[in-house]
Amino acid sequence: MVAINTFKQLALSFPGTEEQPHFEKSSYRVKKKIFATHAPDSHIICVKLSEIDQSVFCAFDKTIIYPVDNKWGKQGWTLVDLKKVKKAMLVDLLTTAYNGVAVDKATRQQGIKAKRS
Structure with missing residues (x-):
């Protein structure tokens, strides 16, 4: 089990991360892009993953990590x-999730090209 305060500390520990309201939730953003959200009365958080990363993490245990329905x-x-x-x-x-939004698309593609070389 991870306490909500621990989650917040972890989310805010990434460089350039800010906590801002997002409708009724708190959002955690870098470069104005959301990588995680949390509703104040819930023990469930939401993170932004690529489709591939989502499938890998969800394969671990779908009662713990699962796609938004x-x-x-x-x-x-x-x-x-x-x-x-x-x-x-x-x-x-x-x-x-943080790296998925913090690193721009051109840099990710360049990293993929570098790995292929």
């Missing part, structure tokens, strides 16, 4: 149960 889920938005997830897994999830 609508079109947002098909775009990589993924729910995580803080009552069940281990801290190390949450750190991996947040790092992946």
Whole structure:
């Protein structure tokens, strides 16, 4: 189990991250892009993953990590149960979500090209 305060500390530990309101939730953003959200009365958080990363994390245990049940889920938005997830897994999830928005598309593509060389 991961406490909500621990989640907040982890999310805010990434460079350039800001906490801002997003409708009734708190959002965690870098470069004005959301990588995680949390509703104040819930133990469930939502992170933005690529479709590939989402499938990998969800394969671990679909009772802990699972896609949002609508079109947002098909775009990589993924729910995580803080009552069940281990801290190390949450750190991996947040790092992946943060990097997915913090690193621009051109840099990611350049990294892919470099790996192929």
